Amino acid sequence: MEEKDWVLLQTLYDQQNITKTAEILFVSQPALSYRIQQLEKEFGITILHRGRRGVEFTPQGEYLVKYAKDMLRQLQQTKEFLLSMENKISGTLKIGTASSIARYKLPNILKNFHIKYPDVEFKVTSSKSSELVNSVYNRDVHVGFIRGDYNWPEEKYLIITENIWIVSKREISLDELPNLPRIIYKTDLSLENVFDNWWKENFSKPPSITMEVDNMETCKEMVLSELGYAIIPSIVLCNNEDLYRIQLKNRHGEPIMRNSWVIYRKESLKIPLINEFVNFTKNMKLM
Structure with missing residues (x-):
């Protein structure tokens, strides 16, 4: 399996639809179906079943998707670590945020941070605070802006x-x-x-x-x-x-x-970009 296969499996699992997955990945449906067949042949399993309402993954297929997600996460972490060895504040910062913070507070934070570090890009996901806690814990995002007091076992600081x-x-x-x-x-x-x-x-x-x-x-x-x-x-x-x-x-x-918090994993501070963003926002009092 290659990186493109990991992306294919993750995207297809998220969309549960071959047509939508093909559109997102900019490939034809026959090409996508052929690659799935090749993976099934390679591992000797049935990855999914097709139906009128979309696709349904088999238990073996779901396990393969989990493997693909883990590999993509490890690859991203490796890229981030290698980039951090240059001690340059650059790369993509993945942020999960509650929608109200995304609307009223986050744009100005990102604007000022980007002015200071123009080589940084942002990937922002808006979601419920309860879901953001899991996203940060699972390393799907680097930093979470959450609303309310949740049980978070790692690092956090009050921002609003x-x-x-x-x-x-x-x-x-x-x-x-x-x-x-x-x-x-x-x-x-x-x-x-x-x-x-x-x-x-x-x-x-x-x-x-x-x-x-x-x-x-x-x-x-x-x-x-x-x-x-x-x-x-x-x-x-x-x-x-x-x-x-x-x-x-x-x-x-x-x-x-009503309290709002920034949450993150302590180990992520090894990445200069994340460490700098945490320090940048830590002393802010937004309200």
Whole structure:
């Protein structure tokens, strides 16, 4: 097997479709199918079965995909290490980030880092924080920007601490909330737990949820349109927006904060590029 075979297997496993895989790899479908047949002949196994809905990998095929992913990861690490021996800050930095950080904070970080190190390229993946923890641990990305407090066994540092607000277009009181229309949005489980725990501490009846949208930005626009109230972290709010705010506090009157972290593996600091990026962002206080 060669590197192109590892890429073929990984891509096909991710896409579960020969046509899409051929398009991504810029090869013809017959050529792709022929190479799969050659690999099956080489190893004496059936890698996958074809069906109307795509492909289904056999247990042997899944094991071969795992091998391919491991080999690609090792090859990338070898390239990075060899590049680091020149003590030059260059190469591709793989970053995994929560979508809100990707939208509001990361572009400026990458811009300033690229100004300082123009030979660096970035590969950015946006995902849920819970998934990013696994991505960093499995070395799929070098650094992860995550939202919320997750159990992470390796290195991390706090990069954002923000308030959480109840926002409405008109002035409201806490006592009114159970009877007012609430707009919610899809978010990670850690933030949902913060909201749920706070609500249970303060009210005996459930909220009156009238709308569920896909993200915080859409939720805020609905609030600005006077369609209800929402509970939103500071990262999505602007100072010049005409919104009435109530700070979310616990039963002791202390503000409930939303933390964001940068996580990475300690061993990755052997790569000068990763070490420099960590140092570059470590002293930043974004909120």
